[in-house]
Amino acid sequence: MDKQYVVGIDIGGTNTVFGVVDARGTILYSAAIKTGIYPNIDDYVTDLAKGLDLVINQAGGRDKIKGIGVGAPNGNYFTGSIEFAPNLPWKGKVPLAQLISEKLGGIPVTLTNDANAAAIGEMTYGVARGMKDFIVITLGTGVGSGIVIGGNLVYGSDGFAGELGHVIVRRNNGRLCGCGRTGCLEAYASATGVARSAREYLELTCVESCLRELDPDSITSKDVYDAAMKKDKVALDIFEKTGTMLGEAFADFIAFSSPEAIILFGGLAKSGDLLMEPIKRAMDKNILKVFAGKTKLLLSQLKESDAAVLGASALGWEIKEAPIGVAVSETNDAE
Amino acid sequence: MDKQYVVGIDIGGTNTVFGVVDARGTILYSAAIKTGIYPNIDDYVTDLAKGLDLVINQAGGRDKIKGIGVGAPNGNYFTGSIEFAPNLPWKGKVPLAQLISEKLGGIPVTLTNDANAAAIGEMTYGVARGMKDFIVITLGTGVGSGIVIGGNLVYGSDGFAGELGHVIVRRNNGRLCGCGRTGCLEAYASATGVARSAREYLELTCVESCLRELDPDSITSKDVYDAAMKKDKVALDIFEKTGTMLGEAFADFIAFSSPEAIILFGGLAKSGDLLMEPIKRAMDKNILKVFAGKTKLLLSQLKESDAAVLGASALGWEIKEAPIGVAVSETNDAE
Secondary structure, eight states: OOOOEEEEEEEOSSEEEEEEEOTTSOEEEEEEEESTTOSSHHHHHHHHHHHHHHHHHHTTOGGGEEEEEEEETTEETTTTEEESOTTSSOOSEEOHHHHHHHHTTTOOEEEEEHHHHHHHHHHHHSTTTTOSSEEEEEESSSEEEEEEETTEEOOTTTSOOOOGGGSBSOSSSOOBOTTSSBSBTHHHHSHHHHHHHHHHHHHHOOOOOGGGGSOGGGOOHHHHHHHHHTTOHHHHHHHHHHHHHHHHHHHHHHHHHOOSEEEEESGGGGGTHHHHHHHHHHHHHHSOGGGTTTSEEEEOOSOHHHHHHHHHHHHHHHOOSOOHHHHHHHHHHHO | OOSOEEEEEEEOSSEEEEEEEOTTSOEEEEEEEESTTOSSHHHHHHHHHHHHHHHHHHTTOGGGEEEEEEEETTEETTTTEEESOTTSSOOSEEOHHHHHHHHTTTOOEEEEEHHHHHHHHHHHHSTTTTOSSEEEEEESSSEEEEEEETTEEOOTTTSOOOOGGGSBSOSSSOOBOTTSOBSBTHHHHSHHHHHHHHHHHHHHOOOOOGGGGSOGGGOOHHHHHHHHHTTOHHHHHHHHHHHHHHHHHHHHHHHHHOOSEEEEESGGGGGTHHHHHHHHHHHHHHSOGGGTTTSEEEEOOSOHHHHHHHHHHHHHHHOOSOOHHHHHHHHHHHO
C-alpha cells in the first residue's frame, strides 16, 4: 500500500499540534507550533507546512500520505475554511484547507471544527466506541462541541452546527463572550471563564483565599484547580458554580438530541470530581423527567493532544476525492 | 394493490383526529374524538377503535390498510408507548401502538411524538420539501418540536429526542410548567402560556386593556390575538414578549443543529406577523455571528389537522415489519 498514512492537525488558540498517523491509530511522528504568534495567516501556513514536511519526511515523504485532516475552531467541513473564529488571530474567512494543500503539493486536506474532530476521535478510539448518539463537550480555551446523531457527525445546513459553547446560559446581566455577545456558556465554563470567575470573586468579596497571593491578572484555571485541591473556599465555590452551569446546560442539550452520553474533553475536564460532581447534581436536578438517569456523563480517556490529532487524522482516511475547499481552489487557479 | 391506504392518528391534549390517507397524500375519510374526557386508557382505545373502524370501513375495510401511524405527545418511536405525557390524561407509560393494533386485528401500528409527525408531514407535503436540516416547532396546547438532521428525524438514544418546549428559558423565577419544572419555553410560548401571560399582566399592572372585560380565568390565546388585532397594548406586549422568548430560544437551537429553516406549526403560529416579527428581531439580535441570516423562519402552509394526520400517516407507509411495540406485545401474549 503506497499511501499508508494520514496526517492530523489540531489547531487550538494556543498551540497547533500535528502528527503522522498509521491505519491502526498510532501517532508515529508529531510536532507543534504556536498558533497565537502568527497574526498573518500566510506566515502561519508557511511555518505549519515546514513542520508538516518535517514529520511527513520522517514517515517516508509526501507520497505516503493519503490525506490530511484538520480540526480547527469554527472550521467548516463543507468549505474547508475557518470562518470568524473568535479565539484565533485571523479574522473573517480563511480558506485553510486550500492554503495547506497548495503548500504540500496538492495532498487533499479536509477540515472541521476542532470539537467535531475530538468527537470523531472518541468514536474511533475512545469512550464513544459503539455509540451512535453522543455529544463531546470540549472545555479548553473556549467551550466547543461535537454532536453525533445516528452515528453521523452533525454539520448542519452550513457545516457549522454544534456551537454549544455559545448557547446563552445567562440571559440577563451575562458576561461578555469572545463572540461579541453576552451570557454564553463559554464565557463561564471555559478555562478562561474559570480564571475570570476567580478574578471577579476576589474583587467582589472579602472571602479569604490563597488565590489572593497571586497577581489577579495572572490567575489561570490551573491555579483555581490547585487551590480547590487545598480546600480553598473561593476555588471550591467556583468549581461548584461552573459545574452547575454546565449541568443545567447539559439538561437542555439532552432535551434536544437525547444522547447516550455526554463526554467531557480538554484541559478543564481533567479537574475530575471537582467539576463532575456539581455537573451530575445539576443535570439530575434540571432534567426533564422522561430523560432522567438516561444520559451518561463520561470523561474522555484519550490523551488530550492525541485525541484531537487522531480525530482530525480520521478525516484524512475519509477523503475519497478532493474536498470542496480544494476543488474550488483548483478552479480558481485555472482562471 | 391490496393494501392501498394508510391511517394517520393525531393525538392532541384536546382532540384526537384520524383519517384514511391514500398514496398521493389525500385524506379520504376522517373523524375525531375528544382526548381529555377519557381518564381511563382502555375506554379511550375502545372508542378510538370504533372511530377508526368507521373510517376504515368507508375506505373498504381493514384489508386495505397497510399500516397506522400515530403522532402523540411523548410518543416513543422505539417502544410504541406514550410515556409521561404531561398534557394527556394518562400517567406513566401507555403501550398505545400495541393497544390499538390489538383492537384492530393486528394491523401494524407505529407511533411517534406528535411534533415529529408534523415534521414528517412538512417534509413530505409541506414547506420542508427538499430540505435535509430543519426544525418544526409546534405551538399548541404545549410547545413541541420535530428535528430533522441530514434528512432523518432525530429520535435520540431512547426515542424521545426533540423536546425543545422544555429547554429552560428563565433560569431564575421561572413559571411552573406542566412537566413539574420551572422556566420551560412551553410555559410561556404555548397557547396556554400566552393566556397565562395575559392573566398575569392584567393582575400585576393597571394598564388599560379590552381583555379586562373578560372573565380572567376564561381568557384564551385567541382572545389575546383578537385584542392585539385591535391594537390593545397589553395584548401587543404579550405577543412581543412571547415572540422575543421564542426568537432567543431559536438562536440557541441554531447553535445546536444549524438548520436551513425553523418552521412554525400549530394554533398560535396562525398569529402571523404579530408573532413572526418579534421572533425574527430576537433571532437576529441573539444569533451567533457565524449563523447570522442563514436560517429561514417559515410558517407551515398545511392545514393544521391535515398536516398532523398526514405526517402520522406517512409513518404507516414506512412500516416494513411489525414495529417494536407490537412485537413485544406478541411475545407477551405467547407467555
